[in-house]
Amino acid sequence: MPMQSVAARERSEARTALLLALPAIILIVLFVLLPIVAVVFLGFTDFQLGDKSFRFVAFENFAHLLRDRTFQKSLWNTTIYTLIVAPISIVLGLGVALLIESEGTGRSFFRTAYFLPVASLIVAMATVWQYLFHPTIGPINAMLAEIGLPRPNWLGSSATALYSLSIIGVWQTVGFNMVLFLAGLTAIPRELYAAAEVDSAKSALDRFWLVTWPMLGPTTLFVTTISIINAVKVFDTVKTLTDGGPNHASEVLLFTIYQQGFVYLQVGYASAMTTVFLAILVVLTFLQYRVLDRQVHYT
Numbered sequence: 001m002p003m004q005s006v007a008a009r010e011r012s013e014a015r016t017a018l019l020l021a022l023p024a025i026i027l028i029v030l031f032v033l034l035p036i037v038a039v040v041f042l043g044f045t046d047f048q049l050g051d052k053s054f055r056f057v058a059f060e061n062f063a064h065l066l067r068d069r070t071f072q073k074s075l076w077n078t079t080i081y082t083l084i085v086a087p088i089s090i091v092l093g094l095g096v097a098l099l100i101e102s103e104g105t106g107r108s109f110f111r112t113a114y115f116l117p118v119a120s121l122i123v124a125m126a127t128v129w130q131y132l133f134h135p136t137i138g139p140i141n142a143m144l145a146e147i148g149l150p151r152p153n154w155l156g157s158s159a160t161a162l163y164s165l166s167i168i169g170v171w172q173t174v175g176f177n178m179v180l181f182l183a184g185l186t187a188i189p190r191e192l193y194a195a196a197e198v199d200s201a202k203s204a205l206d207r208f209w210l211v212t213w214p215m216l217g218p219t220t221l222f223v224t225t226i227s228i229i230n231a232v233k234v235f236d237t238v239k240t241l242t243d244g245g246p247n248h249a250s251e252v253l254l255f256t257i258y259q260q261g262f263v264y265l266q267v268g269y270a271s272a273m274t275t276v277f278l279a280i281l282v283v284l285t286f287l288q289y290r291v292l293d294r295q296v297h298y299t
Contacts, residue, residue, distance in 0.1 A: 078252045089169070090220075
């Protein structure tokens with residue numbers, strides 16, 4: 001009898017948990033799973049926005065992607081942008097977090113100051129960045145001229161447009177990574193530092209490698225995953241500052257999808273690009289967890 005009552009109570013708790021989770025499950029199905037299924041399905045069609053009918057074209061859209069030089073260029077630009085923004089923003093975010101954590105006074109001020117770019121609207125900040133990068137009146141080129149260096153056309157040249165956007169991307173991301181690393185640093189038990197100091201870890205660098213870095217493993221894994229995903233999803237700065245130019249030099253994957261779907265109205269082709277984009281995100285996330293999770297020390 002006691003065993004039956006325990007089993008009945010567990011079934012009752014499971015039903016209650018399911019009922020409580022049901023609203024969230026419905027929202028996930030409606031706004032996450034169904035749109036993904038719809039995008040994958042449309043990727044195998046020739047659907048154009050505004051048409052009442054479409055036909056199934058199998059893998060034609062995906063085959064065309066292999067020959068599409070614009071898609072290949074945007075994929076390459078996205079890769080370069082991610083390779084620049086993700087690692088630099090992670091390193092700088094950790095460095096700023098360590099500096100703020102060691103700062104006795106003014107900690108709240110510096111947290112707010114570094115987090116401000118995350119809360120700022122990039123569309124509103126675009127005017128500021130356009131002024132900073134202006135080839136003739138911008139302060140960056142003015143400083144370069146003072147030390148005798150050439151003054152590039154940062155956002156208007158094919159050679160520098162993508163790197164200029166990468167600088168803005170790092171500026172946007174460092175504050176967010178800093179907050180995550182600060183949370184990880186706060187969770188590290190102070191006793192570990194005292195024990196490390198007893199074990200002859202006298203310098204701050206020794207304590208960082210022996211205690212801080214291993215204990216930040218879960219946080220670093222999460223920050224790395226989020227940083228790469230956010231870098232791959234870059235769109236707003238490209239649309240606002242360069243519109244993918246000049247000569248597709250700063251065109252990234254999401255901007256190409258936007259162009260195909262909402263400018264040229266080729267929804268089927270844009271959906272095929274989106275399917276590839278989602279596949280890239282899934283593969284990157286899987287690889288990160290397979291490689292980095294083995295090096296993480298969980299408490």
